[in-house]
Amino acid sequence: MICSLNEKINDKLGRVFEELSLNKKFALIKNSDRPDLSDFQCNGALALAKEEKKNPRQIAEMIAEKLCEDKDFAKVSVDGPGFLNIVVSDAFLAANADDIAKDERYGCPCVVEPKTIILDYGGPNVAKEMHVGHLRSGVIGESVRRIEEFVGNKPISDVHFGDWGTPIGMILAEVIAHDGNLDRIENYDIAVITKFYKQANIRCKEDEEAKETARIITAKFQDGDAEYLRAWKHIRKVSIDAVKENYKELGVHFDLWLGESDAHKTCFEVKKIAEEKGLLELDEGAYIIRLDEGNKPKPPVIVVKSSGAIGYQVTDVATIKMRVDDLKADEIVYFTDKRQQLHFEQVFEVAEKLGIAPNVKLRHIGFGTVNGPDGKPFKTRDGGVMTLDDMIKMSKEKVAESMPKAGDESGFSEEELDKLIHQVTIGAIKFQDLKNNISSGYIFDLNDFANFEGKTGPYIQYAVARINSILRKNSDLFGGKIIVTNKEERDLMLKLSQFGVVVLRAEEEKEPSIISEYIYSLAQIFSVFYNTSSIKDAKNKDIASSRLSLAKLTKNVLVKGLWLLGIEAPEVMPKA
Numbered sequence: 001m002i003c004s005l006n007e008k009i010n011d012k013l014g015r016v017f018e019e020l021s022l023n024k025k026f027a028l029i030k031n032s033d034r035p036d037l038s039d040f041q042c043n044g045a046l047a048l049a050k051e052e053k054k055n056p057r058q059i060a061e062m063i064a065e066k067l068c069e070d071k072d073f074a075k076v077s078v079d080g081p082g083f084l085n086i087v088v089s090d091a092f093l094a095a096n097a098d099d100i101a102k103d104e105r106y107g108c109p110c111v112v113e114p115k116t117i118i119l120d121y122g123g124p125n126v127a128k129e130m131h132v133g134h135l136r137s138g139v140i141g142e143s144v145r146r147i148e149e150f151v152g153n154k155p156i157s158d159v160h161f162g163d164w165g166t167p168i169g170m171i172l173a174e175v176i177a178h179d180g181n182l183d184r185i186e187n188y189d190i191a192v193i194t195k196f197y198k199q200a201n202i203r204c205k206e207d208e209e210a211k212e213t214a215r216i217i218t219a220k221f222q223d224g225d226a227e228y229l230r231a232w233k234h235i236r237k238v239s240i241d242a243v244k245e246n247y248k249e250l251g252v253h254f255d256l257w258l259g260e261s262d263a264h265k266t267c268f269e270v271k272k273i274a275e276e277k278g279l280l281e282l283d284e285g286a287y288i289i290r291l292d293e294g295n296k297p298k299p300p301v302i303v304v305k306s307s308g309a310i311g312y313q314v315t316d317v318a319t320i321k322m323r324v325d326d327l328k329a330d331e332i333v334y335f336t337d338k339r340q341q342l343h344f345e346q347v348f349e350v351a352e353k354l355g356i357a358p359n360v361k362l363r364h365i366g367f368g369t370v371n372g373p374d375g376k377p378f379k380t381r382d383g384g385v386m387t388l389d390d391m392i393k394m395s396k397e398k399v400a401e402s403m404p405k406a407g408d409e410s411g412f413s414e415e416e417l418d419k420l421i422h423q424v425t426i427g428a429i430k431f432q433d434l435k436n437n438i439s440s441g442y443i444f445d446l447n448d449f450a451n452f453e454g455k456t457g458p459y460i461q462y463a464v465a466r467i468n469s470i471l472r473k474n475s476d477l478f479g480g481k482i483i484v485t486n487k488e489e490r491d492l493m494l495k496l497s498q499f500g501v502v503v504l505r506a507e508e509e510k511e512p513s514i515i516s517e518y519i520y521s522l523a524q525i526f527s528v529f530y531n532t533s534s535i536k537d538a539k540n541k542d543i544a545s546s547r548l549s550l551a552k553l554t555k556n557v558l559v560k561g562l563w564l565l566g567i568e569a570p571e572v573m574p575k576a
């Protein structure tokens with residue numbers, strides 16, 4: 001495994017610090033804040049000066065003098081109170097580009113201590129068609145899963161199906177009210193079950209008695225009533241089958257298809273632990289755990305409801321216990337709408353109080369909502385909730401508008417075109433979701449998201465297809481050593497050298513937008529390079545061949561970046 005350019009420079013810097021008997025922990029570079037002046041900077045002298053009570057500029061000058069002896073640095077200067085500015089030599093930069101071109105990880109190191117990380121995303125519920133609100137959790141979670149895998153961690157993704165709550169009791173009560181019993185339930189498909197659930201929702205809003213019946217049924221099936229459980233099994237199965245189709249279309253993968261129901265037994269272990277620790281209280285017929293008031297009072301967590309049923313919160317606590325005991329989790333990360341923040345704060349606090357996840361990092365990543373162009377949650381034209389299916393269908397129609405017709409003229413068969421429309425649509429939807437900081441919401445604008453210009457998925461897919469076409473046309477020039485002959489080549493190499501740093505930061509922050517930002521800017525820098533650095537009209541074959549190697553490396557990094565976001569890169573695109 002090779003190391004990234006930043007690591008190579010940190011290494012050199014570390015050695016100089018050692019020679020000068022300076023504390024090595026400050027020997028760290030970062031990308032320059034002034035790319036017009038330098039490639040990298042090190043602010044370590046300032047921190048060192050504080051620690052050693054010395055003049056920072058003097059320290060920086062000492063370091064600079066030593067660094068200048070290394071021919072891999074073209075220029076090292078000291079700026080302001082003691083910032084070190086570093087410009088690497090062209091030869092060093094080119095050799096690094098050659099190194100990463102040969103590396104299947106493109107200079108991205110693996111983590112030193114691999115961790116088992118449970119990723120909890122998706123979180124759909126039984127009998128509810130998936131809507132736009134479910135899009136983000138799956139898209140963000142899938143990207144983080146790929147990032148974790150790529151850096152060498154062991155991610156395990158779990159859909160955590162919502163299959164154990166009152167909605168089931170409501171559906172069963174509704175079917176019984178309609179049919180008199182549950183005999184026919186196995187004949188009902190997802191559409192019928194969803195309709196029952198919708199009716200139940202309306203009924204329970206107005207009718208206290210219906211609500212109570214649903215509560216009683218919920219407690220009974222959770223308690224193992226055979227008739228109810230048989231019906232539950234069917235509802236769960238048809239719901240999961242439907243959801244699997246949706247996730248397949250979106251390219252979202254789960255290692256585990258567990259649900260709230262799988263935590264049932266453990267919920268009672270949780271209750272027992274709470275009891276033993278003296279944390280369980282009986283409050284108006286319900287068992288609860290009170291939380292610390294702190295500076296923000298939080299409502300207590302309900303362990304068993306007064307009806308005897310298990311609720312959402314305790315299933316999450318129990319699931320943490322299972323993930324720690326059975327899956328040996330080092331870290332558990334949840335991806336849900338920001339509105340569930342309090343829920344997770346409560347759950348994490350209970351886990352801590354009960355001591356069921358010692359040394360396990362629990363993290364909730366909350367994201368904003370997907371809005372329509374009017375700034376309100378995305379709806380269908382007639383004001384209904386937009387299902388995920390509808391949204392994908394609508395998006396595909398939009399993408400198809402900018403595609404040629406199948407046939408001899410376009411060179412695409414019907415089948416190829418269908419596949420292309422699918423790849424571009426999903427790429428556009430995902431990129432639109434992952435291009436901004438995930439905590440903010442975004443506006444889903446059909447006129448914008450699939451544009452081939454601007455910060456979109458298709459723009460980057462197109463850049464890849466264009467490079468593929470360049471590579472095909474120049475196949476006789478393959479394999480050249482990378483050299484620097486102009487600024488645009490240099491800029492591109494510097495950007496390419498940052499891939500590893502970018503991926504590691506995205507992993508650390510669980511923030512795929514760091515990668516989307518990077519590949520977008522890489523595609524732009526490539527475009528400037530390609531417009532100024534001709535392959536065909538290069539002065540000689542060495543230069544032409546180096547440029548081709550750079551194009552190939554750029555393509556590989558773009559494809560890997562897209563993959564990390566969960567986006568496919570079509571080999572060819574129209575007019576590329």
Ligand code: ARG
Pocket residue numbers: 120122123124125160161162316334336
């Ligand atoms: N099913 C839940 C909902 O629709 C989301 C589940 C999120 N994951 C979790 N472990 N609570 O709100």
